[in-house]
Amino acid sequence: MSALPDGSPGSRPHSPSGEEGPGTAETGPGGRRPKAGRNLPVAIGAGLGMAAVVLASLLIQPMAFLGLAVIAIAVACWETGTAMRRGGKNVPVYPLAAAGVLIVVLAWFGGATGLLLGTAVGVVALFVWRLSEGATDYRTDVPAAALVLVQVPFLAGFVMLLATSGNDAARLIDGSAAQVLIMLFTVVLSDTGGYTAGVLFGRHQMTPTISPKKSWEGLAGSVVAAAVGGSVTLWAFFGVSFPLGVAFGVCVALAATLGDLSVSLLKRDLGIKDMSNLIPGHGGVMDRLDSILMVAPVAYVWFRYLLG
Template structure:
């Protein structure tokens, strides 16, 4: 039998000689005044409560006397830093984790990281201009050096545009078949190049039939939804864009395409400048909040005046017809821009992709051109029929 006296205060797992001296059970979480606001971890270890009374290690004496002799643990001693109220503690934590207005995150060298620059219209204007000019130069060089290269550029734009549209529509749950759409889009551009507008319509019908058969063979739910989405993609991207192939076919096709593209650029630039400096009345706030009626007026004016000069010197078309051509192209471009903005807002995305800096995706750059090219083809066929 051990010669050590039995501790009077008892310890976990043993019988206390004096029941009144047994440690009190843990009464719950400490108050914020003790330095532990609600939600913060609390000591207790494997006991699941307050640490055991250490008085049984102190030798003879009452538990109360032994507890008085033991210093208070560091975690239980309230200090000025830990005696904050719950509300003050939450405010302090929020202030240390949230940057105030005007504060920027410091870089590795300690200097603040500059904020991303963008124009007043919400995009990087230098990058947008550089990409736009680069695309126009690529189209111009392809038409001047070797016309079939222009067909390759249209085919590439059709393929990327279809991929972006299919990718975007997947957000809504629709699954239009990608392979038959790209194959049909390339077929439409080829038929327009070699056989004209009648063959283009046959290419559209063949594309829709191929998408129907492909989707039917998958035996999945949502057949009608996916077929409607496939029809939207087939008409919106390759069918409309193939009119650019029809536009370049005549002997003066290079001038026709160039006048159309420059009219779209003038419309876009004029609307951007007028909207930035004079825009006050929103044109379609629920579709495109940045567009204004002042910007629309600037688009029509810039496109009409510029197109009258372009068509007169490049196609020998009178100024009056040039003004009409520019106004029609501007309206078509704005409608195309609004149509894609409405589509993207309905889907819930900002850009179709991020392939083109300052523009987003290929479809974000083609949105105005898709409606302008068929309008230009039809209007030029009336006022300047190809010889």
């Protein structure tokens, strides 16, 4: 989970519609940019606390990390399903949460095969559930539920694949925990760089119809920060060459931005600011996972096939 609220060191400013960004391309009276809309001390404290828990679970007890993942994905599925129901989509909130747990557990113990099997079972369960609800809105309810299943637990399954790809997921020196930590650290750097560059230099809107406060300057800051941080950490842990590390960081920054935008688009469509208010200063669990979920398969491809 990202240690930063809305992918930033403090928070990314929100528009009235709830859209956030790594920086702001909009200016207030006198050309001054609006300040962040969250309680920064509370948000930073909560973010650091979450980061410490995740770090400890990865380095000390792998089953604790699995437990954290199960809880986070179940809650994220519940949040997203509940938000969709408020938006008029008849999706099964608790079956979705149960399917999310099944997918991440099967990915942890069964690898890629388990991930695919769990996702297939979850999709079939959605169709079986919908049979009892009749034909009304069938063509919209099933895709909405399937979207939650793919966007949350399926993508999260790639984090499980990274965490168990070493000889022993409990120890950093075996590589698997290091892969997860490097991925999370690079996402945090991307968010921090994007927020800083956006606040300082943001002038040009990147996606005005999706997330008005995202700027091209913020995206540039994300790419630079992730490229530098990714290359340094990959070299330090695995001896990866700097050009490959830079490419890894750029891919992470772009994927993180895409994940952020996809959830922003969903929230704009549903007319909400945050998925929930479970985490002080951060919103909901899904608001913290948006970037990480999209980065996970990208990082998996890099570590599994491109970096060896």
